[in-house]
Amino acid sequence: MDEHCKRVLELRIQKTMKNLEKNNMKPYYAPTKEEAVKLVESLMKEGETISCGGTMTMRDCGIRDLMLSGKYEFLDRDRPGITPEEIQEIYRKAFWADTYLTSANAVTENGELFNVDGNSNRVAAIVFGPKSVIVVAGYNKIVADLDEAVLRVKKIAAPANGCRLHTGTPCEKTGECISCAQGKSAGMTDGCHSAGRMCCSYVVSAAQRHKDRIKVILVGEPLGY
DSSP states (O other): OOHHHHHHHHHHHHHHHHHHHHTTOEEEEESSHHHHHHHHHHTSOTTOEEEEOSOHHHHHHTHHHHHTSSSSEEEOTTOTTOOHHHHHHHHHHGGGOSEEEEOOSEEETTSOEEEEESSOHHHHHHHSSSSEEEEEEEGGGEESSHHHHHHHIIIIIHHHHHHHHTOOOHHHHHSSOGGGGGGGGOOTTOOOOOTTOOOOEEEEEOSOSSTTSEEEEEESSOOOO
């Protein structure tokens, strides 16, 4: 990255971190994904019960390997051979986890987290339950405001996940939410009514009552969708 672009990015990250702190979320900065893994490790204790949401970011930066290291009691929803019933049980057990790891669909410069979920287990755990929530987000997730966050989900996150998960949704086929054709008249929750719809629950995490329960690690590399 050009040094001037890097400087602009750093200023944007600093602004976002300052506003996350105002909102009682603990911000961290990791210049690289390797440093992000070390930061996550420093925020967890060996023997803790941990779980995670469905996130490509954790795979991209190696945090899933840390979760599988044997240091933790990992409630793994993606282990080979797991049944749908066992997955549902893990969704519920995650509420009693010491630490829940996830990414965000977007992080605004105003210090808000924006997340959209299909099963809603991920957004539910972010909002309540686990003692500690660690959010890891590449700089590509930073947006100016909630309007841009909504657009990011409709044009980037949802279509990419649709392709990954083979949902059969319109966004998988066209590369954007069906509501984008409506232009500015499209509302945040407008979209398809497909059986595989991923955009069912919309959660904005703004000022938090429980200071530093949510930790946000912003990474100086693009990660996930």
